[in-house]
Amino acid sequence: MNHQRKNLSISIIGGGASCISLLHHLVLKTKKRPPFESLRVVIYEKKGSVGPGNAYQTDYADLLLNRDAKFMSIDNDHPEHFWEWLSQRPEITVRKEKFMPRSLFGLYLKDSFETSICRALEKNIHIRVEYSEVIQLIKAEKKYRLITKGREVEEHDVVILCIGNPHLKDHYHLSGQEQYIHNAYPLKRALAPITKDTHVGVIGSGLTAVDIAIALRQQGHEGAISFLSRSGELPAVRGPVQPHRLTNLTNESLRSLIKQKEDMISLRDFVRLLRKEFQDGEIHWRDILFTKQELKMNLRERLMNDLDQVEANGVKQSILAAINEVIEMFWRHLSKKDKQLYLERFDRYFQAKRNPMPVCNAKKILHLIEIGQLSVKAGLQYMGYYQDGSFYALMQDDEQLEFDWVINATGPVRHLEGQSEAGLIGAMLSKGYAIKNPWGGLETDFGTGALVDRNNQTDPHLRAIGHVTCGTYYYTSSLEMIAKHASCIAQDLVKWMDTSTSGGKRASLSV
Ligand SMILES: Cc1cc2nc3c(=O)[nH]c(=O)nc-3n(C[C@H](O)[C@H](O)[C@H](O)COP(=O)(O)OP(=O)(O)OC[C@H]3O[C@@H](n4cnc5c(N)ncnc54)[C@H](O)[C@@H]3O)c2cc1C
Structure with missing residues (x-):
């Protein structure tokens, strides 16, 4: 990506929260006097609006965010971005509650999109929306030609997939039944x-x-x-989650463990650090899943107990939420055998505890x-x-x-199979522009979010954020992780814009 070029073009496929977060960071990080003459950003969205995506559509007001509004933000450096948006709107009467309706978050996303469009104009970035489904990509030199369902074709320098969860699995082949x-x-x-x-x-x-x-x-x-x-x-029931500073399960301790173990760590190594983290919080680590007492309870008793213990559970959940900081590095270096074991035996329970109601x-x-x-x-x-x-x-x-x-009501599946492998993903796989990750989704370069092709080459012109990267990063279905990846990719794109217009060498960022 080091050619002399002045008019650049980026396309974002999918207009949900990942897209909004990426745009937000891209526009903010682009210099006031950008190195290009103009940057064209085209968003392709198959539904009728950009912002809410699948999670934050207009729906019943009783459907709530599963995280405290103070921790839901498209801005990676500013966790209270949504909270501040709310406090600037006196007409929103629910603003004192921390678990807000998801459709309200959808309005915030739409509003953030409008703000990005205005900010972008000041930097000569022109954002356009195409309400159509992209069904195919064709690689042409260092560019990609996008083809929509309506047969429109447009060429872009960089393509970012923000397509969310491609499909839900029909576990019992019931599709087509009227009820x-x-x-x-x-x-x-x-x-x-x-x-x-x-x-x-x-x-x-x-x-x-x-x-x-x-x-x-x-x-x-x-x-x-x-x-x-x-x-x-x-x-589980969500308690009051407070920011928690990890003291044992830190990036540094993981790094030294990885070095000591020559790149591959075991689940046991991870649990050892996690156990220390919980012991410091005076929590027995086995209680992360269920206490002995809870195991003897029926479901109703357990739910009542969870409601009674909500404060204590908040302490556990604060530690579990803080693990987001290190979870990707842990997953990247976990041995294959233990990845398999973890997904088969523990993932379901761990996720239920990490994503409470x-x-x-x-x-x-x-x-x-x-x-x-x-x-x-x-x-x-x-x-x-x-x-x-x-x-x-x-x-x-x-x-x-x-x-x-x-x-x-089954959640997104990690592995691309059946319907998930159809449409755009299927076309990309068949052309070899992307390959499947054995742990789910598409093979993605850990540092840059660039997809890995059939020849095992990373392509910085083709990147992804969100669920399709779950095999590489493990935990991708929360806004916190999405904002983190969006910020890194935006930073890398800004570097690319600098070098592609000045002819310099491109540097790569580490997530
Ligand atoms: C019901 C629900 C509730 C959730 N609640 C929370 C929560 O409270 N807190 C939290 O942190 N996370 C929550 N999540 C996780 C959520 O997935 C992420 O926070 C985030 O919304 C994902 O955004 P996304 O843009 O990656 O995907 P999506 O929201 O799925 O958006 C993808 C968009 O891409 C479009 N698209 C797909 N393919 C194409 C194509 N080929 N061409 C054109 N357009 C295309 C789709 O129409 C869609 O609009 C929830 C998820 C769901 C499903």
């Missing part, structure tokens, strides 16, 4: 056809399942709701359990359907359950 809802968001639209007195089966018992139960209740549902999953565990949601779920409307069933083995359009679930204990409606 099966595969993608639940926006819930207001997806749940509207469900009649009040029907029995609804929800596949999954995590945060999406919690959203579904709350939304059904809000639309006046009176019939039974059953969460069906393998573990039968609900998310707000207290007010936990109280609503407890209420639904107590009035007998909601049940949570463990040991789901299989789901099928009858000719009349209703469904059955086979459980591990040979119980068989029946439902009028079934809603998919």
